[in-house]
Amino acid sequence: MTVPETRYARSGDVVIAYQVVGEGPFDVVFVPGTVSHVEAYWEAAGMTALLRGMASHARVLFFDKRGTGLSDRVAQVPMLEERSDDIRAVMDAAGARRAAIFGASEGVPMSVVFAASHPERVSALVLYGGMARTMWAPDYLFGATEREWRRGAGEIIDDFLTPGGIEAWVRTGFPSAPEEEVRAWARIFRYGGSPGTFDALDQMNMGIDVRHVLGLLSVPTLVLHQHADPWVPVEHGRHLAAHIPGATYVELEGKDHIPTGAYAAQLLAQMIPFLRDAAGREGPEPDKVLATVLFSDIVGSTAVAAELGDARWRELLAEHHVRVRRQLARFRGVEIDTAGDGFFARFDGPARGIGCALAIREAVHRPARGGMRDAGREGGRDRRLDRRASFCSGHPWPGPRLADRQRPRDRFQDCLRRSRRPRTQRRARTLAPVLRPVRLARSRPLRDGPRDLLRLPGGACRSE
Numbered sequence: 001m002t003v004p005e006t007r008y009a010r011s012g013d014v015v016i017a018y019q020v021v022g023e024g025p026f027d028v029v030f031v032p033g034t035v036s037h038v039e040a041y042w043e044a045a046g047m048t049a050l051l052r053g054m055a056s057h058a059r060v061l062f063f064d065k066r067g068t069g070l071s072d073r074v075a076q077v078p079m080l081e082e083r084s085d086d087i088r089a090v091m092d093a094a095g096a097r098r099a100a101i102f103g104a105s106e107g108v109p110m111s112v113v114f115a116a117s118h119p120e121r122v123s124a125l126v127l128y129g130g131m132a133r134t135m136w137a138p139d140y141l142f143g144a145t146e147r148e149w150r151r152g153a154g155e156i157i158d159d160f161l162t163p164g165g166i167e168a169w170v171r172t173g174f175p176s177a178p179e180e181e182v183r184a185w186a187r188i189f190r191y192g193g194s195p196g197t198f199d200a201l202d203q204m205n206m207g208i209d210v211r212h213v214l215g216l217l218s219v220p221t222l223v224l225h226q227h228a229d230p231w232v233p234v235e236h237g238r239h240l241a242a243h244i245p246g247a248t249y250v251e252l253e254g255k256d257h258i259p260t261g262a263y264a265a266q267l268l269a270q271m272i273p274f275l276r277d278a279a280g281r282e283g284p285e286p287d288k289v290l291a292t293v294l295f296s297d298i299v300g301s302t303a304v305a306a307e308l309g310d311a312r313w314r315e316l317l318a319e320h321h322v323r324v325r326r327q328l329a330r331f332r333g334v335e336i337d338t339a340g341d342g343f344f345a346r347f348d349g350p351a352r353g354i355g356c357a358l359a360i361r362e363a364v365h366r367p368a369r370g371g372m373r374d375a376g377r378e379g380g381r382d383r384r385l386d387r388r389a390s391f392c393s394g395h396p397w398p399g400p401r402l403a404d405r406q407r408p409r410d411r412f413q414d415c416l417r418r419s420r421r422p423r424t425q426r427r428a429r430t431l432a433p434v435l436r437p438v439r440l441a442r443s444r445p446l447r448d449g450p451r452d453l454l455r456l457p458g459g460a461c462r463s464e
Contacts, residue, residue, distance in 0.1 A: 003042050006070060009063075009093030011086045017070035018063035018090045022055025026123065026279035027096040029087055030054075030062035033105030034201050035192035037069040038062060044184040045261030046177070053268040054102075058275065061099070063090045065110075067201070069192045077200045080208060081352070084113040091121065100124040100275050105232065105257065108132075108240070109210045116216045117348045124278030125221040126271055129229055129257055131236035132243070133209040142235035146206070153202035160195040173231050174256035181260060214243040220278045221247040224270055226254035248274070292353040294333070296324070296360060297342040317341060323363040331356035 004019045019038045030051070041047040041062075054060045064071040065086055066078050087110065091099060100123050103111030108130020115122045136143040144152070159165030166186040171177070173185075193201070221244045225237025234251065241249030250270050259267055298304065298320070305313040317340075324343050328335055331352045333345040347353035 003039075006038055007093065009086075009089045011066065011089035012082075014066045014072045014074060014086075016063050016066060016072070016086050016089055018061060018093070020059060020061050020094055021051055022057075022059045024055070024058035026058050026275070027091075027094075027099035028054055028058045028060050028275060029091060029096070029099045029101050030060060031087060031101060031103040031107035031111045032062065032065065033107055034205065035068045035189055035198065036062075036064050037188050037192040038064055039070065040184075040188045040191045044188060045181050046174075046259045046264050049261050049264035050259060050267060053264060054271070057272050058100075058279075059096075061090055061094050061096060064192070065107075067193075067197060077204045079204075080109060080113060080210075081348075084110045084117070085348075087111075087114045088118065088121070097121070098123050100126065100278060102126040102128070102271070103130060104128045105130055106205060106208075109208050112210045112213055112217065115219055116213045119218050122219045124275055125217065125219050126224065126274065127221065127237075127240055128224045128259075128267065129226065129232050129237070130240065131208070131232055132211045132214060132240055134205050135209075140211070140239075142233050142239075149202070149206055153199060156198055156202070157195050160198070166190060170258075174258040174260055175230070176254075176256055176262075177258070177260045185258060211239075211243065214240065215245065217244050217247075220274070220281075222271065222274045223247050223249045224252060224267065225249075226252045226256055228255035229257045230255065231257040292347045293336075294345045294347065294353045294357060295342065296357060297340075301341045320364055324360050327356050327359040327363055330359065 004021045006017050006019055009016045009018060017038055041051065051060060051062065063086065065083050066072060067074045071086075087101065091097075098121050101111045101115060103109075103126070105128075108127045109132065111125060111127065111130075112132070115125050131143075133140050133143055135149065136145045156169060159169040166189055167182055170185045170189065171182050174181075177185075189198075223237055223241040223244070225232075225234050227234055229237075237251070238249065241247045252266060252270075254263060254266075256263060308316065320341065321338070325335065327333075328343075328345055331347065333347050333353070333356050335343065335345050337344040345353075345356070347356065
């Protein structure tokens with residue numbers, strides 16, 4: 001089997017490098033750990049054996065996440081939601097309508113978020129050597145403390161600065177590997193990311209916590225973890241399996257985190273029958289997905305309409321709707337309902353929903369001859385329309401079957417009511433959603449978009 005060519009897919013403003021190998025009857029997307037390099041992978045015996053083993057049964061897609069490997073570098077550390085969207089971009093570019101997702105190490109949380117947000121595109125989920133959360137918490141005792149994490153991140157930077165340091169660090173990740181394979185993985189890490197990239201990603205990974213998403217997964221899931229994994233303790237894998245509905249857990253004998261050439265066969269022996277079985281079954285229609293919903297309207301619209309009169313108000317409203325829908329399309333929002341000046345839309349993540357709200361604010365304030373400013377002109381001056389937006393984020397959203405039986409406004413009111421209940425009254429399988437109004441007005445602008453937002457449990461956001 002020859003080494004495949006590297007292809008590229010566009011994910012928003014970023015270009016993602018990926019490869020395709022094999023021509024099997026079903027698709028598998030491999031989601032790598034923190035740093036990867038699709039071309040250097042072929043120098044490592046373990047990765048070569050794993051990719052070719054899967055490719056003998058399926059068509060395999062694998063990629064470098066944004067900011068790493070051959071994919072575009074990014075100015076800011078990408079959020080988990082943005083990185084998860086790279087999976088969708090690669091699937092679309094390769095023409096994969098539905099695929100099994102195989103996430104390894106830090107690729108596990110990405111895979112979980114994608115499967116919860118797009119269950120209709122995932123036939124099965126394989127999670128190897130991963131975690132739902134990285135840091136210690138009172139209800140997550142096997143996570144790393146902040147001191148431990150920062151010390152480890154600093155040691156990795158020191159390893160980059162020390163001759164032979166990267167090889168020494170890699171060796172701790174799979175002590176049973178031969179020296180040639182250690183050197184190959186050292187090259188993958190060097191080619192895949194700079195010391196600054198590792199440091200930035202380590203800072204981002206401190207905030208990973210997808211525990212509240214696990215209960216939303218509805219696809220067949222296989223969790224694999226080596227018993228003596230030196231980088232990700234086995235308790236992380238046990239937690240994943242215990243909290244994913246119907247998950248199968250296999251604890252493998254071994255003391256490596258990175259699979260060696262000799263160990264790849266054991267992983268394939270567990271994965272391939274599971275993936276074949278899942279590919280042969282038509283998955284159930286999902287009854288819930290992970291989503292962010294946005295409701296926006298014009299502040300004081302009744303008074304504005306009365307001042308302008310029916311004709312000018314209708315003209316202004318028509319231009320307003322054109323501009324809002326343009327931004328919904330740009331940020332891949334799904335328009336659920338529209339009434340008067342209000343829009344109700346769904347997004348597959350909070351960053352995209354918030355970015356859309358900010359773009360809508362700018363769009364409706366932009367001058368246009370014969371457009372919103374002219375229609376709203378009063379006595380020689382412009383009337384500036386203020387908009388407000390509310391978000392319900394990190395909440396299970398009805399899937400197609402339930403949605404067919406529930407009107408859009410009923411669904412929004414239901415989401416609103418649940419988000420306002422005390423945390424102790426919410427069902428255990430919800431994502432502790434938080435609803436906060438974000439007023440998009442001159443008096444209180446949001447400065448830099450989603451980066452100004454504080455992250456809350458379950459991925460919800462509020463304005464700072």
